Amino acid sequence: MRAHTFLFAALAVAAITFEGLRFLENEYLFFAGYVVLQYVVLATAWNILGGYTGYVNFGTAAFFALGAYTSVALGKLVSLPIPALILAGGVISGVVGLGMGYLTLRLRGVFFAIATLALAVVVQTLITNWDFVGGSRGAYTVRPAVVPLLGSYVQYLFLIMLGLAVIALAIAHAIEGSRLGYGFATIRDDEAAAEVSGVPTLRLKLVATTVSGALMGMAGAPLPYYVTYLDPASGFNLAYAVNSIAMPLIGGMTSWIGPLIGALLLGSVQQVATVSNWFGNHPEINLLIVGALLMLFVIAAPNGIVGLLGIEKRRSARG
Amino acid sequence: MLWDPQLLLNAIVAGLLLGGFYAVVTVGVSISFGMLDIVNIAHPAFIMLGSYVAYLLNGALGLDPILASLVVLPAFFLLGALVYQVYYVAFERRGQESLRGLAFFFGLLFISEVGLILAFGVDYRFVEAPYIGPSLHLGFLDFPLRMLIPCAVSLALLVSLHLYLSHTFLGRAIAAVSQDPLALRLMAANPTRVKRIAFALSIATASIAGALLIVIQPVEPSMGRDYIGRVFAICVLGGMGSFPGTLLAAILLGIVESITSTFYGPSWSPAVAFGFLLLTLAFRPVGILGR
Numbered sequence: 001m002r003a004h005t006f007l008f009a010a011l012a013v014a015a016i017t018f019e020g021l022r023f024l025e026n027e028y029l030f031f032a033g034y035v036v037l038q039y040v041v042l043a044t045a046w047n048i049l050g051g052y053t054g055y056v057n058f059g060t061a062a063f064f065a066l067g068a069y070t071s072v073a074l075g076k077l078v079s080l081p082i083p084a085l086i087l088a089g090g091v092i093s094g095v096v097g098l099g100m101g102y103l104t105l106r107l108r109g110v111f112f113a114i115a116t117l118a119l120a121v122v123v124q125t126l127i128t129n130w131d132f133v134g135g136s137r138g139a140y141t142v143r144p145a146v147v148p149l150l151g152s153y154v155q156y157l158f159l160i161m162l163g164l165a166v167i168a169l170a171i172a173h174a175i176e177g178s179r180l181g182y183g184f185a186t187i188r189d190d191e192a193a194a195e196v197s198g199v200p201t202l203r204l205k206l207v208a209t210t211v212s213g214a215l216m217g218m219a220g221a222p223l224p225y226y227v228t229y230l231d232p233a234s235g236f237n238l239a240y241a242v243n244s245i246a247m248p249l250i251g252g253m254t255s256w257i258g259p260l261i262g263a264l265l266l267g268s269v270q271q272v273a274t275v276s277n278w279f280g281n282h283p284e285i286n287l288l289i290v291g292a293l294l295m296l297f298v299i300a301a302p303n304g305i306v307g308l309l310g311i312e313k314r315r316s317a318r319g
Numbered sequence: 320m321l322w323d324p325q326l327l328l329n330a331i332v333a334g335l336l337l338g339g340f341y342a343v344v345t346v347g348v349s350i351s352f353g354m355l356d357i358v359n360i361a362h363p364a365f366i367m368l369g370s371y372v373a374y375l376l377n378g379a380l381g382l383d384p385i386l387a388s389l390v391v392l393p394a395f396f397l398l399g400a401l402v403y404q405v406y407y408v409a410f411e412r413r414g415q416e417s418l419r420g421l422a423f424f425f426g427l428l429f430i431s432e433v434g435l436i437l438a439f440g441v442d443y444r445f446v447e448a449p450y451i452g453p454s455l456h457l458g459f460l461d462f463p464l465r466m467l468i469p470c471a472v473s474l475a476l477l478v479s480l481h482l483y484l485s486h487t488f489l490g491r492a493i494a495a496v497s498q499d500p501l502a503l504r505l506m507a508a509n510p511t512r513v514k515r516i517a518f519a520l521s522i523a524t525a526s527i528a529g530a531l532l533i534v535i536q537p538v539e540p541s542m543g544r545d546y547i548g549r550v551f552a553i554c555v556l557g558g559m560g561s562f563p564g565t566l567l568a569a570i571l572l573g574i575v576e577s578i579t580s581t582f583y584g585p586s587w588s589p590a591v592a593f594g595f596l597l598l599t600l601a602f603r604p605v606g607i608l609g610r
Contacts, residue, residue, distance in 0.1 A: 050418070054417065054418050056418055056421045056422065056425075058360075058425060103597055103600060103601045104597075104600050104601075107600060107604050109417060110358050110417070110421070111555070111600050111604070113358070113360075113421055114358070114360065114547075114551045114596070115596060115597065115600060117360060117547050117548065117551075118547060118548030118551070118552070118592065118593040118596055119593070120544075121544060121545060121547070121548050121589050121590075121593060122548070122589060122590045122593035122594075124589075125586065125587065125589045125590045126590065128586060129586055129587065238429065238432075242425075242429050245422060245425065246426075249419075249422055282437055284433050284436050284437055285433075285437070287429070287433055288430060288433045288434065288437070291426050291429040291430040291433065292426070292430060294422060294425075294426040294429075295422075295423060295426035295427065295430070298409070298410075298419045298422045298423050298426070299405070299409040299423065302413075302419060
């Protein structure tokens with residue numbers, strides 16, 4: 001599929017989804033749908049680095065929360081519309097991704113993974129100690145009750161996240177069919193051989209880290225307006241890290257559709273479980289199941305649902 | 320900022336003791352990651368498990384926490400052998416250890432943390448022992464026993480492991496397995512078996528490290544995450560598989576962390592390990608004792 005055909009198709013699906021949900025006239029669906037779409041963006045972003053180049057990022061929560069806290073910090077200084085905040089969050093997280101990648105990607109891939117694990121801890125330490133954005137007490141965000149044209153603010157946030165999901169998927173799809181995507185695949189399959197064949201591996205890896213980090217930051221930027229109260233414990237919630245890894249791994253990592261399937265499936269099930277209170281006083285069981293599924297899939301079905309269904313296209317450089 | 324010399328010396332002493340403890344926390348990773356090339360990011364989760372086992376035995380039977388950790392050592396050894404077996408069959412044999420192996424250990428880390436939260440809640444738990452509380456005084460220097468004893472146990476463990484690995488056939492085989500598995504096979508040793516024993520040994524150290532942790536401070540399930548950065552920073556800075564390097568790096572990190580938390584507040588100390596890790600990776604990835 002050509003890039004602009006894909007974009008049109010994705011926009012059409014998004015428009016139908018939005019109008020369909022409006023037709024149902026249930027505000028809650030937008031509220032829950034926002035979270036699911038947020039995971040679509042996070043899983044797709046993770047997969048651009050993890051699935052395409054094979055480098056594992058455990059620090060999703062850090063990139064995501066950086067975007068959210070960029071919004072909090074900017075919101076205290078000036079009044080900006082959410083799309084501008086998304087752009088700012090994307091830039092900050094992208095730059096952090098680039099810096100992390102530059103310091104650690106010249107070594108073996110595993111050092112990058114370990115550094116991202118530690119990054120989540122250190123960014124949380126910095127935010128917790130930074131009183132301007134509320135420190136450990138957290139920060140409140142005031143949001144307008146209504147927005148023009150749509151009326152409800154939750155619908156507005158949903159629409160924004162829907163747009164971000166379309167953008168993330170379009171980027172992932174465009175990368176897959178491009179020279180960049182083939183370059184990423186060579187790194188995943190055999191980095192040494194790619195290097196010898198003249199693939200600029202470090203530069204490609206840095207592109208992947210930056211794009212992936214930026215998208216995660218963009219997903220986090222509207223969060224303060226969604227939750228209206230943001231503290232480090234919720235911004236850096238482990239759920240983001242574990243879900244953004246589990247979703248692509250369970251869905252399938254080789255193409256854009258895997259993270260989408262994983263995020264829609266796991267995201268929706270978690271929302272339903274939360275609402276219908278399946279696990280009573282222990283909402284952690286939710287995450288326990290995600291973790292167990294993650295382990296089950298990496299052991300028993302390494303190519304995820306996409307691999308199980310046999311709809312996977314061979315995209316690796318080895319052919 | 321006024322750097323009171325007495326305060327500074329006390330901070331250094333506390334850092335030395337803390338560093339001794341960090342060495343036992345890291346030694347398991349020095350074996351699994353440094354020698355066997357298995358990126359066990361779940362190691363801190365096993366340490367937390369060790370803490371809670373010591374807590375249970377201490378609470379139920381009044382057993383000394385360190386003694387309790389020695390009693391359950393064989394169980395941790397078996398657990399380690401089991402984890403390695405799964406890892407070997409599912410990833411190492413298929414040559415998929417990099418990405419999916421990491422995801423496997425991440426899942427393990429996550430599941431055990433959530434499991435501990437479900438079982439014990441997020442309250443801090445602590446143990447009772449006669450050496451928690453009193454301190455030795457040497458002039459103006461304080462040596463709290465709850466730090467001194469873990470440090471001593473840690474050093475004893477480190478020395479005995481070092482002697483074991485350098486003087487027995489199996490120990491040498493462990494050191495050899497990551498360097499040249501084929502040559503090891505020619506010496507009539509099975510690399511998979513050697514790795515299984517070594518990995519089991521690394522998890523067994525988590526039992527002791529966990530008991531020492533709960534002696535030093537009350538624990539709660541998510542604490543393990545703070546140790547990931549520390550453990551890997553020390554392991555890399557110490558030159559991966561080297562025990563003397565591990566000890567040196569652990570003491571260095573302990574002192575810097577202790578000074579940071581004395582003069583700038585304890586909420587900053589998790590950032591120190593990360594700074595160490597990044598600086599090491601960026602400027603000296605072979606570690607302090609590396610060539």
